[in-house]
Amino acid sequence: MKRQNLPAVALAVVAAVVLLLSTKAIPSAAAAAVEHTFVVSQMNMTHLCKETLVTVVNGQLPGPVIEVTEGDSVAVHVVNKSPYNITIHWHGVKQRFNCWADGVPMITQCPILPNHNFTYRFDVAGQEGTLWWHSHTACLRGTLHGAFIIRPRDGAGSYPFPKPYREIPIVIGEWWEMDLVRVDNDFLDGFLDDEPIAATINGKLGDVYNCSGAVEDGYVLDVEPGKTYLLRVINAALFSEYYLKIAGHKFTVVAADANYVSPYTTDVIALSPGETVDALVVADAPPGRYYMVALANQSPKPDPQIPAFVTRATVEYSNDNSPGNSAKALSSSRGTGGGGGGPSGDVPVAPEMPDQHDTMTSFYFHGNLTSLRHARLPPVPARVDERLIITLGLGSVCRRGQSCKRSGSNESIIVATMNNVSFQLPTSTTPLLEAHYYNTSAMDALQQLPDRPPRVFDYTDRALIPWGPKEAQLEPTSRGSLARRFQHGSTVELVFQGTAVMQSDANPMHLHGHDMFVLAQGLGNYDEARDVARYNLVDPPVRNTVHVPRIGWVAVRFVTDNPGVWYMHCHFEFHLSMGMTAVFIVEDGPTMDTSLPPPPADFPTCGHDDNLARDEVHIQTKKSEVSRVEGE
Incomplete structure (x- = not known):
């Protein structure tokens, strides 16, 4: 039986969609x-x-x-x-x-x-x-x-694609020898020198790492020739976006962030922390052993540099004794020594990886994704009720008082910002969702996220990356409990604009409780007069985590149809800890069916003090009102 190659799989994906839409659903x-x-x-x-x-x-x-x-x-x-x-x-x-x-x-x-x-x-x-x-x-x-x-x-x-023979989670992560709570405390204090010591695939470091001559175990994926596998790839790392490749094979990407995409054939997958990608892989290479490699990318100098984290697993073909394949099976047999090897020997074949500082591969990967029209996918909202431009970058706050030395001085703390404000939690011991639901005074501490950055400048000027006179003018920032209220059912358009102040990292922005239509991305500064014409309003990809490219921008839309208090934050853990966060509050709709119900009866409680007595009265009053309405 002739094996399918990846382009054929992509055509089969389209045929499967047609078949799915033209047949009656199975009960x-x-x-x-x-x-x-x-x-x-x-x-x-x-x-x-x-x-x-x-x-x-x-x-x-x-x-x-x-x-x-x-x-x-x-x-x-x-x-x-x-x-x-x-x-x-x-x-x-x-x-x-x-x-x-x-x-x-x-x-x-x-x-x-x-x-x-x-x-x-x-x-x-x-x-x-x-x-x-x-x-x-x-x-x-x-x-x-x-x-x-x-x-x-x-x-x-x-x-909406050919049924795979097997489905395998592939979780990319990092190995830290430090206590992770201490790492978080260091980030909060603006100390950014902590870093992992290795990358992992499914918890294993792989044989690129060794200690005293003994190599680390690596994850092994056994495949059968001609079979199709669905890899469910997740980036769980704290620090880095990763490129994933398998030597001698291609991927057909069929979904991202639990939303189907038009089948896209590529030899490399790019995933920021928080993102997921579903990809079909056909075991159609000559039987043998092939490395699956995950490589962390990072911005080039003058951005701060960390080691090039890489890890590798192994894709190993099982023996195939079917007619026509016996010779290949004999040539790739592992033998008593357990070598196995690729088509030309015992050492697995390694893929050629992108350069560690190549961020354009990521830009093109994300830009090539489009949605597959599916019964569950609503149309892109055409009317926009609110528009925001949010700059993402670094700044500094003084440890004491309003005046201090900056540019790396111990008198200041480096923070991450949205529209030049770094998020900090209110001091209340009531979670914001409860304070919102019961309408307590704890909500008074919130500061509104502005529609626009407070200052317009060349956001992507690379001269702002190193400390110096030009950067110093833009470094001072502030802290606050950033929040934005939205009426139920509003359509919100956000433009995330990356900046180059002190660093030029990409930013994976994750919105809880909602998916976002990714309308367009670009490099440099967003220009509404120019860039709105580039919006894809037909089949944009739908994501819960949006990769904002290095010193570039992304435009998204979402509908506020899910009442509650939702986190919006960068999924680089150091940016999250440093304050690149805001809270989106979605108000209740006009009916009980469009309103947030009360919390579970066994909901965790925090310690309360006498200063919260007034809030407790509000909470108990609201609970009584809810009980009365439910009783009616």
Whole structure:
């Protein structure tokens, strides 16, 4: 039987869509109740000859895979046996009318204290594809994370692409020898020298790393010749965007962030932290062994430089004794020595990777994605109710007083900003979602996110990257509890503009509770008069995490149809810790069915003091009103 190559697979994807739309749907299976228990604890793991204490779920790194079917209900019992406060965020799960389960400490809930537990309950209606879960406490998501897979209600046969032989999560991460809570504290203090020591694929460092002559284990993916595999790729790293390649093979990208895309054939996948990509791979190379390599990219100098983190797994062909393949099978046999090897020897074939400082490969990868029209995908909203331009960059605040030395002085702290304001939590011990729901005085501390940056300048001027007189004029910033209120059902257009102040990093911007239509991207400064004409209003990709390119911009739209208090933040952990964050508050709609219901009865509570007595009265009054309405 002749094997398909990747372009043929791409054509088959289109044919599968036509077939799907022209046939009657198979009766759906009944929704199920999926239940998991997550025990968060610490354990010692040894890599590179060093034992490190890490915080994990159920003793696993990555953590357990949650597999559900669209429409299922999910209950995850989190038992916190660690010494840290914990929350779990279900990254990309929209949590429709259930913001209480979004898992952001002091935004949507009080954290789960050590030796306490809490059960997250939510539905996964209206979504299918690859998402993931992770801790939203300090930097602990570096080891507290795992895949969250939502399959179609009508089974794998209803995928808008050929049914794969197997589906495999591929989780790209990092290995840290430092305590991750200390890393977060360092970021909060503007200390940016902490870094991981290795990259990982499915928790393994790979044989690019060795200690005292012994190489690290690498993840091994066994494949059968001619079979098609669906790789569900997740970037769970704290620090870097990664390029992923498999020597001798191509990918057909079919989904991103649990939204189907028009099939796109490429030899490289680019993923920022937070992003997911589903890609088909056909085992159509000569049987042997091939490296799967993940390489971290970074901005070139004069940006600060870190080591070139890379890791590799191995794709190994099983013996194929079918007619016509026996000779190939004999030539690639592993033999008694366990060598195996690629077509020309025992050493796996390695792919040619992009340069570490090549950020254009990422720009083109993200720009080549378009949506596959699907019954679940609404049209792009044509009317826009609110427009915002948000600059993303670095700045500094004084440690004491309003005047200080900057440009790296110990008198100032480097912070990350949105429209030149760095986010900090209000001092209230009531989470913002509860304060919003019960209309307490804690909401008075919020500062409105401006529509525009306070100062217009050449945002992408590379001369602003190094410390100096030109950069120093733009460095001073402020801190505040940034928030923006939106009426229910509004269409919001955001332009994220990257800046070059002190660094020129890309920014993966993640919006909780909503997906975003990615209308356009560009390099340099956004120009509304010029760039609106470039908007894709027909089939833009739909993402929950949007990659804002290095010293460039991205324009998105989303509809505020999910009431609650939602986090919007950069998914580089150092940018998040340093304040590149805002809170989007979506008001209730006009009916009970479009309004946020009350919190669960077993919701975690925080400690309260006498100064919060007035807020407690408001909360109890609102609870009484809710009970009365429900009783009627």
